[in-house]
Amino acid sequence: MAKESFNTYSYLLDRTNRRIKQFxxxxxxxESFDITVDQWLVLKSLNQENDQxxxxxxEQIGKDNPTLTRIIDLLCKKELVERRQLPSDRRCFTLHLxxxxxxxxxxxxxxxxxxxxxAWENLTExxxxxxxxxxxxxxxxxxx
Amino acid sequence: MAKESFNTYSYLLDRTNRRIKQFxxxxxxxESFDITVDQWLVLKSLNQENDQxxxxxxEQIGKDNPTLTRIIDLLCKKELVERRQLPSDRRCFTLHLxxxxxxxxxxxxxxxxxxxxxAWENLTExxxxxxxxxxxxxxxxxxx
DNA sequence: TAACAATAATTAGTACAACAAATATATGAG
DNA sequence: CTCATATATTTGTTGTACTAATTATTGTTA
Numbered sequence: 001m002a003k004e005s006f007n008t009y010s011y012l013l014d015r016t017n018r019r020i021k022q023f024x025x026x027x028x029x030x031e032s033f034d035i036t037v038d039q040w041l042v043l044k045s046l047n048q049e050n051d052q053x054x055x056x057x058x059e060q061i062g063k064d065n066p067t068l069t070r071i072i073d074l075l076c077k078k079e080l081v082e083r084r085q086l087p088s089d090r091r092c093f094t095l096h097l098x099x100x101x102x103x104x105x106x107x108x109x110x111x112x113x114x115x116x117x118x119a120w121e122n123l124t125e126x127x128x129x130x131x132x133x134x135x136x137x138x139x140x141x142x143x144x
Numbered sequence: 145m146a147k148e149s150f151n152t153y154s155y156l157l158d159r160t161n162r163r164i165k166q167f168x169x170x171x172x173x174x175e176s177f178d179i180t181v182d183q184w185l186v187l188k189s190l191n192q193e194n195d196q197x198x199x200x201x202x203e204q205i206g207k208d209n210p211t212l213t214r215i216i217d218l219l220c221k222k223e224l225v226e227r228r229q230l231p232s233d234r235r236c237f238t239l240h241l242x243x244x245x246x247x248x249x250x251x252x253x254x255x256x257x258x259x260x261x262x263a264w265e266n267l268t269e270x271x272x273x274x275x276x277x278x279x280x281x282x283x284x285x286x287x288x
Numbered sequence: 289t290a291a292c293a294a295t296a297a298t299t300a301g302t303a304c305a306a307c308a309a310a311t312a313t314a315t316g317a318g
Numbered sequence: 319c320t321c322a323t324a325t326a327t328t329t330g331t332t333g334t335a336c337t338a339a340t341t342a343t344t345g346t347t348a
Contacts, residue, residue, distance in 0.1 A: 010164055011271065014278040015206045020154055022306075023286040036333065041155070055296060062159045067335060069298060074333080091296040091343050094249070095154060095168040116154055122285050131153065134267060135160040137281050141266050142167040144196055162335080169336085183306065211305055213328060218303085235313045235326040253327060 027115045034078065034107055038063075040112060042071050043080060046097050047105045053092045080104060090130050150268045156239060164263050171259045177252055178222070180209075184256060186215050191249045224248060274281050 022023035024037050035043070041061050046052065052060065058068040072095065075081040080101035097105065120128065162282065179187070185205050190196065192208045196204065202212040219225035224245035227237035241249065263271065 009275065010168075011163065011206070012276060012279045012283075013157070013161050016283045017157050018206075018305080019283055019286050020157065023307080024154075030255060038334070053296075062155070062162075063334085064336070065297065066299080066337085068332095070334075089344075091294080091341095093297080117287055119282050120153060122281050127274075128153065128283075129277050130271075131278050132156060134271050134275050135156045137266050137271075138165055138263050139156075139160045142163050142263055145323065166336085180303070197326075206305095210307080210329080213302075233326085235312070237327080276316070 013041050020031070023118065024112075024115050028112075031108075031111055031115075033112070035075075035080075038076055039071055040108075041096070042068070042075060043101065043105060046081065046095055047102070047109075053094050055109075056093060073090045075101075168256075168259055171262075172256075175252075175259075176256055177256070179224075180221075183219055184216055187220060187241065187245065187249060190225065190239055190254075191246070194240050195238045197230070198240050201239060202242065203266070217220075221247075233270075 016134055021037050028035065028037070029039075031038075042057065045057060045060050049060075054065060054072065058065050058088070061068075072081060072083070076083065079098055082096050082098050084096060086092040086094055124132075147193050161178060168184075170281065172181070172184075174180065177184075181250075182229050189201060189204050198212055202209050204211075207215070215226065216225060216227070220227065222244055226242050228240060230236040230238055267275070
């Protein structure tokens, strides 16, 4: 294949990724979910596993610490998440959904699952598997 | 498949996309290419086809106009690109590589092609085809 | 114990993404 | 011609990404 073509794949990937976010964000707005897609990712992770500190959570969702700090700041301001000082290591906070956060998660989760599913509706089971494998192969080829 | 899994695919796609950009950016820096990956995309398009106005170019590279305006601003500041007023329609600019821009393109293009290729080196021809098909299917499922 | 390295989180600075709204100009219908 | 509409671009705002620097704390070791 011509070298030039590889630019095209990067472009397709970028474009598709953007549209997935864009679509979800638009639907979030329509449903009056007052969060971004990335904020959703954080809430979802905290809902599955409380007591994570920021570094663990950052690793979990694949974002860096400064980015996560800001997402957490925003979620705290919305009173969906709270930081708790860890007495055993005063450098750390553990992160927790507030009661309101838990309630919103119950309310939002089924609808979000539906919205997120939309992207994949015209793919076969084999397509999912192939996509997963291909993306992971790329990811590992670029180990930093 | 459980609905919850679909979140995972979005996550994989986002993560891989980020790493592709991240990798290219890091290599750009090592090679002292003083541009971002998105700026590269613009230069590349202009190198192939001069005389585009901003709206055409935005469409071409799949970014919206405000985003492109700012990328062009930066490239103009670096004196790689210039805006030329179109006498026949004074709302438009056509965009052109400067001499320095053309020179840099010649210098950078082969190396950039190599860098971009790195992501795909462990995939087969069939993988490329599958990936392209799958990404386009997703893109079209989310027509906005 | 004092000095040094490592870690958790934050902050600052720059850039891009997405969206809405504003501005300037052009075009078409009447 | 004039008004409404459309088009090209810019501006403002919020959020995310990456780098580098900073603060506070903990761990290590001479």
